[in-house]
Amino acid sequence: MLAAGVTFTGKFTxxxxxxxxxxxxxxxxxxxxxxxxxxxxxxxxxxxxTITGDYWIVKNVxxxxxxxxxxxxxxxxxxxxxxxVYNTGQEAVHFRDGSSYCTxxxxxxxxxxxxxxxxxxxxxxxxxxxxxxNHTVIGNSxxxxxxxPNVAAEHIDIKEGADGTLVQGNTFNxxxxxxxxxxDSFVDVKGVNSQIYNNTGSRNGNANVVDAFQVHTHGTxxxxxxxxxxxxxxxxxDGVGYIVNVPTGDAKVHNNTRSDGSTSxxxxxxxxx
Numbered sequence: 611m612l613a614a615g616v617t618f619t620g621k622f623t624x625x626x627x628x629x630x631x632x633x634x635x636x637x638x639x640x641x642x643x644x645x646x647x648x649x650x651x652x653x654x655x656x657x658x659x660t661i662t663g664d665y666w667i668v669k670n671v672x673x674x675x676x677x678x679x680x681x682x683x684x685x686x687x688x689x690x691x692x693x694x695v696y697n698t699g700q701e702a703v704h705f706r707d708g709s710s711y712c713t714x715x716x717x718x719x720x721x722x723x724x725x726x727x728x729x730x731x732x733x734x735x736x737x738x739x740x741x742x743x744n745h746t747v748i749g750n751s752x753x754x755x756x757x758x759p760n761v762a763a764e765h766i767d768i769k770e771g772a773d774g775t776l777v778q779g780n781t782f783n784x785x786x787x788x789x790x791x792x793x794d795s796f797v798d799v800k801g802v803n804s805q806i807y808n809n810t811g812s813r814n815g816n817a818n819v820v821d822a823f824q825v826h827t828h829g830t831x832x833x834x835x836x837x838x839x840x841x842x843x844x845x846x847x848d849g850v851g852y853i854v855n856v857p858t859g860d861a862k863v864h865n866n867t868r869s870d871g872s873t874s875x876x877x878x879x880x881x882x883x
Contacts, residue, residue, distance in 0.1 A: 612671065614640035619648045621656055621676075628665030630687065637669040641692060649676025653699035653725050657681045661688060668693060677725070678702075682709040684744065690714040699725030702761070704734040708744035715753040721786075723762030728791035730762030736769030736801065739829040745771030746832070752776070758783030759814075763793035771832035772801030782811035782822075789818035795855075796845075799825045802833040808842040815848055821855040822847055822868075825878075835859025846870045852877045 612618065628634035636659075638645040649658040658676040659668065666688040672695075673679045679695040679702040682688055686709065694717065695702040702722040705712050714733060723730010733752050737743045750772070757765040757780060765782050768775050782796040792798075796811045796819070806823060813819045822845040827835035840854045841864040847853075849872045854863050856878030863880050876882075 612636065612638050612645035614638060614645060615643040617646040617648050620650045622647055622659045624661045624663050624666055627663045630665060633665040633667050634663065635667040635669060636671060637667070638671050641670045644670050644672045644694065646672040646674065648674050651676065653677060653697060655699075661685045664688065667691065672696070674698070678704060679722070680704070681706060682712050683707045685709050686711050688712045691716055693717040695719050696721045697724060698722045698730070700729040701731040701734045701763070703732065705747055705750050706734075706737055706743055708746060710748040710750065713751040713753060714755060715751070717755045719755065719757045719761060721760045723788070727762035727788040727793070730788070730793075731767045732757040732761045732765040734767050734769070735775050736772040739770050739831050745769070747772045749774045750776070751778070752780060754779040756781045756783070758785060758787075760786035762786060762788040762790065764795060764798045766797045768797070768799045768801040768804055770800045770828045770834035773803050773833065775801055775804045776807070777804065777809060778807040780809045782809065784811065784813040784816045784819045787816055787818050794818055794820045795822060795824045797823045799823070799838050800828045800834050800859075802836050802838065804838040806838070806840045806843065810843070811845040813845075813847045813850070819847070819851070821851040821853070823854045825854070825856040825859045825861050827858040838862070839864075841865055843867075844869065847872065854880060856880050
């Protein structure tokens with residue numbers, strides 16, 4: 611248990627395994643006056659909190675002041691709940707190197723990519739096919755979070771090799787998406803069997819945001835871009851772009867709406883149900 615409102619500075623690592631019955635927990639003593647984990651090397655390098663063990667819970671903490679905020683590396687069945695992650699040089703949260711059945715929920719992510727906008731994702735699931743990590747990340751969930759403002763890349767980037775990612779109930783604030791490295795949507799899906807349900811998003815006049823959700827394929831080494839499902843999402847795109855744009859790969863779409871008066875819902879290789 612971390613003392614409420616206290617700042618702890620360093621690079622923090624959790625390497626041992628908990629169990630389903632006895633997970634290892636890092637938690638602030640107060641949900642409203644959260645303890646702060648602050649990186650010791652600043653936004654240009656390092657990761658504030660790296661978890662490599664299984665069955666961890668990170669709850670009601672603030673994580674800040676590093677290149678990466680929270681990194682799950684080859685961890686399974688772990689949870690981030692009620693966190694605030696901000697002021698990161700690159701991505702705020704990363705599920706990497708085979709991490710599976712992990713969840714981030716009820717959290718607030720903002721001001722990511724303050725050094726390198728190209729890599730300033732809110733939540734990054736998996737890795738680019740050129741990376742050396744295990745690309746097969748299965749069954750991860752991103753639930754009921756607020757992402758943005760000032761997340762410089764995509765709010766959620768689901769990479770090739772990611773399978774069965776659930777993105778549900780999140781709120782996307784498009785202010786600050788930079789357009790760098792093709793960062794031009796709230797969610798970019800290159801994985802397979804993703805479920806993108808009941809999210810809301812606002813472009814907020816940001817011309818860098820051209821669609822709400824996009825599907826792409828990338829390479830041939832890993833499963834990519836197929837059987838992705840978008841349902842019940844509601845967006846305000848200031849009358850531009852599409853809710854779901856599928857230039858490559860495929861998607862199923864159902865009951866998605868926009869509140870900006872445009873009737874342009876979908877584009878590319880999609881089927882309705």
